[in-house]
Amino acid sequence: MSEPRILLADCDSYFVRCAMLADPEGAGRSELVIVGGSPTGRGVVTSASYAARAFGVHAGMPMATAVRLCPGAVFAPVPGEVVRGKHVEVRAVLDDFSPVVEAASVDEFYLDLTGTELMYHGEPLEQTALRIQREVMERTGISISIGGATGRTLAKIAASVNKPFGVCIVPPGGEAEFMARFPVSDIPGVGPALAESLRRRGVTMVRDLAVQDLATVVSWVGDSRGPWLHRLARGEDGGRVSRRGPQKSVSHERTFPMDISDREELETRLLMLAVETGASLRAEGLRARTVTVRVRYADFTDRSASRTAPEPIESDRAIYAVARELFRELLARRAGGIRLLGVGVSKLGPEQEAEPELFADVEGSGETERDRRLAEASDKLRGKYGRGTLVPARIANRDPKDRHRGRGDSEAES
Structure with missing residues (x-):
């Protein structure tokens, strides 16, 4: 059985490059x-x-x-439209090189080339990666850096080594040596809190962690993360690539530089998240039934609330209407400074022609055909002129009375 051959193609400064192509x-x-x-x-x-x-x-x-x-x-x-369009273009190029491609995000793609040695006539993985890199640049105008290894986590770390427009391949058998040179904070999944906890125990580099036995690492970080971290420090990465299944949810979140307590500001942020979520949903040709709002308070406590609509929705107005109600319900239960806010949709399905009688054009009754057409027009304008081109007037210029209407009114809201 051949060694796993995993690549991560990471687009270099993707949003910047898309902005340059757009303008x-x-x-x-x-x-x-x-x-x-x-x-x-x-x-x-x-x-x-x-x-x-x-x-x-x-x-x-x-x-x-x-x-x-x-x-x-x-x-x-x-440039939202360019960002989405180039994602599709890059994916199309990568599909020509590997039978298994997984989009990890809008600008990261995993490729599994395991068992393709004959197809590539024994070409070294580094040469294949260089050809992929050149082909993506020529066909899409997007620069990518590529990391390669026997597992996906090591491939992700390797992709960051020679950015931008670089290639780094970890040879089979060299995984432990490769990992030893990195700080533990460079391991994907090791956040600041865990890195600080390890630092207090004298562990700052992966090589410091690799010499510890499993029982010690588990006692430090717990049963769930201990075995994973112990294996990875030794270069043992079992992560593989899978074909993407049907999309189950779409969401957007923002962590604020400073905690926010002002209701006006937070509802404006909520609206923009709803707009981004709606745009992503429509870009995938989907509608959603369930809307979820997530908040994280200043003390890192997370709270969320969800609601399922009687009919699928896709427009910014409909998503925001549900999200705002959920948001106010959360605030009625607990006020305080907010450090993170998120809007997500789930129970997704393909777009279908709506039955007009199901969507009477009455305020608050549900999504209307006008809502859908307005959302589509907004997508085109934002894609051409930028995300900040259109800011819905119902938030930017709301009547003061409307700011305090509905459940969950509070002076300090998420």
């Missing part, structure tokens, strides 16, 4: 590009070019800080 005369002519919210508003950085990162700009940073650190940059909105 070749603006962002496309600059090395300093920052993508995200408005530079004059309260938005955050989604991505920054490598040149801008040298100034200290990074994802999640307030745009106001990015402007101060890198005033000469070109600031661009997220």
Whole structure:
């Protein structure tokens, strides 16, 4: 049986590259590009070019800080239509190279080339990766870095070694040596809290962890993560690639740089998450029955609420209407500063022609044909001119009385 041959294709500064392709005369002519919210508003950085990162700009940073650190940059909105379109194009190229491709995110793809040695005439995996890299660039204009290994976690780590537009292949048998050089914080799934807990025990590098026995590691991090972390520190990665099954949910979340307690601000954020979720849903040709809202409070307590609609929905208005009710119900149970907010939809199905009589055009009754057409038009405008092009007036210019209507009114809301 042949050794597993797993690749991770990771798009380099994907949102930046898409912004450059969307605006070749603006962002496309600059090395300093920052993508995200408005530079004059309260938005955050989604991505920054490598040149801008040298100034200290990074994802999640307030745009106001990015402007101060890198005033000469070109600031661009997220080009949603280009982001989705290039994802499909890159996936099509990768499908030509591997029978099994798994999209891990909008800009990451796993490929399983196990057992394809004869198809590639014994070509070294590194050469195959270089050919994939060139083909993706030529056909899509997207730069990718590729990592290769016998497991998916090692492949993901390897993909970060030679970015941008680099290739790093971990040879079979060299997994433990490869892992030994990394800090434990570089392991996907090891967050700041776990890394700090290990640091207090004298473990900062993977090599420090690899010399510990299983019982010790389990006593440190618990029965669920202990065996996984113990194996991975020794280069033992059993992660494989699977074909994507039917999509079960679509969601968008935001972690705020500072906790937010203001209801007006939070409901505006909730609306924009509903808009993003609706756009992703429609891009997949789907409708949803269930809407879920998730909040994380300042003390890291998570709460969520869900509701299932009688008929499938897809429009921003309908998703937000349900999300806002759920949101206010959560706030009625507990107020306080919010550090994360999310909107998701599930119970998905393909778009179908709606029966007009099921959607009477009455406020609050359900999704209307007008809602769906407006959402479709909005998708086209945001895709062409950027995500910030359209901000629904019902939030931006709401009547003050409407701000306090409904269940769960509170001065401090998520």
